[in-house]
Amino acid sequence: MKVFFTLTALLLCILFSRSSSAVEQAEQLFNQLKPSLYQIKLIDKASGEKSSIGSGFQISNDGIIATNYHVISSYALHPKKYRIEYLDNQGNQGDLTLQSVDVINDLALVKRTVEQEMAFFELSNTAPHKGEQLFSLGNPHDLGMIVVPGTYNGLKKESFNDRIHFTGSINSGMSGGPVVNKTAEVVGINVATSGNSIGFLVPHDKLVTLYKNFLKSSPVSIEQQMTEQLLASQDKLITAILNSPWLAKQLGEKAMIPIIDVPFIRFGVILMRIK
Template identity: 70%
Template sequence: MKRVIALLLCVVSTASYAAEQAGTIFKQLAPSLYQIRLIDKVSGEKSTIGSGFQITDNGLIATNYHVISGYAQAPQKYQIQYLDDQGNKGELSLESVDVINDLALVKRSVSKPMSFFAIAEQAPIKGEKLFSLGNPHDLGMIVVPGTYNGLKTESFNDKIHFTGSVNSGMSGGPVVNKDSEVVGINVATSGNQIGFLVPHDKLVTLFDGYKTAKPSSIEEQMAAQLKDNQKALFTTLMNSTWEGKALGAAVVPTIDVPFIRCWGESNADKKDALILSAMANCALDENTFIDATFFTSSVEMQFQYMETDKIDDLKFYHLYQRQISRATAGNKATKEDVTEFACHHDLVAPMNMSITNKSILCTRNYKKFPELFDVLYLGLSVDKKKQALISHFTIAGVEQSVATAFTKKFMESVAWK
């Protein structure tokens, strides 16, 4: 009994110390914390809220790109505004962005030097106690203690796994160590005490670039970042091992990288099913946010194998054809963002392949970033009477040369056993 009481006292003491430390940090840093608001100019009301923190004495503030994305896409519609710890409001200018890592720099006018956050020189160690600051659900600034759990292994672009309650409205807020140094920026949550942070070195890179030369155009800056990211991503994918994996009587590709994850399903347990169907889906575990209706940098590969010995060839063909309409682009976009898909149809039977496909390749162009495209491919096997394979991929935000190379490798990786 005494041991249990001692353990309880230890837990209470630790929790009390953490709360006291969080309170001290908040009191010290509150003047450099802000709520970041996107104000609709016509209605005069808040459209988006997030958090931000000052990183220089002359008013430069870091936040998430997605917090101010509406302004970046439509500056004529919105105004960026801050609210400080004393209730003062003011307008912010957009200075620079990192759309890939979801960061932005905004600036307020100041009449004298102000306090600001120091950025850490070293990354935290696994298990280190951290403190997330932000404005959850428009309830006012708070401090949330949590734990550093290293980088998320399933991401192509680095994200920190943070055990703590990162809630809506805390986006763009700083995460600090016990010395009040910024080691990350709140960016997303998966609930159940699972949060994700942008590592502080991404902010350092953005800040250093801004100090060297402020971008002349946010749109041109975003275009360059999107192109650089897709080149890095698809260079990694194309140079990685493509493994052939059995799916029924077919062989389909999987790419041996940790950030492409695969799932599968079949109806093998349905004894009365007219058609045996097995599906596999492999996808990039992230994408890039442009605005609320436009996402890019996604990769998705889908395969469906079907066979039957219960129905005739014609009925099987008609049921098979119905599956084709289910193929859609893997990313969200609107007609303001992209052109209509233009499609090319062909019958393809490469010399080194055992399968003949009716192939449909569709592309659509980005209106603001004309060198980038979304690509949708659909391959329909046509060489077996009671077996069929649908192979499908979509890749988002790629240049034409990348689309051509990926399509060729994908088609050559699909075959019958």
């Protein structure tokens, strides 16, 4: 019995120590990175009201900020109706210009005007390993920037577009915020949640590709860029479906069900009547 209580006390000490260490590390990371974190707001020009709100983070010293496409999508579709605005950790705000988008991976690059070089987030050169502790940063429910610790659980299996399964509480308003490792390098971007501390991230390599392509050549127009991306994704999806095994299954006396064997379609069935 004495041994049991000793082991229990030791385990509790270890858990408390790890928890305290995680909180302390999260606080240090936040203080280090908060100058490069932003709240991103979409403003209706006619009413002056907020249409949407999310998060963003600077990825270059000349003012390029990454966020989710869905945060600024209304502007991308109706640029005359809305404007994009940022709010930094010191309460400063200003307008942003849309530079490039990745509709398929839900990413966007916006830019603020800067008078001098600024601190920015470094994008990781490698993907995290399963079980690695990560830190999600963002602006939930318009309450100010926070940091949420969580765990990397690999890529979501049933998804046509890559999504990281993140065990951490990503809340509304954190969309577009960065997820960093213990060395403060970005390894993902907040994008969605399923509740119960289950979140999903866009892998950082998608952002790396978008930013590199932007540096090579900025899009002629955002509308044209979105059209090309959607058509390419449509072709990719149709090709994947047509090239996958189709298994015939009997349904009643006069019907067959072709089941498409692809992981991203749970119920890929089409009913065909047999005369």
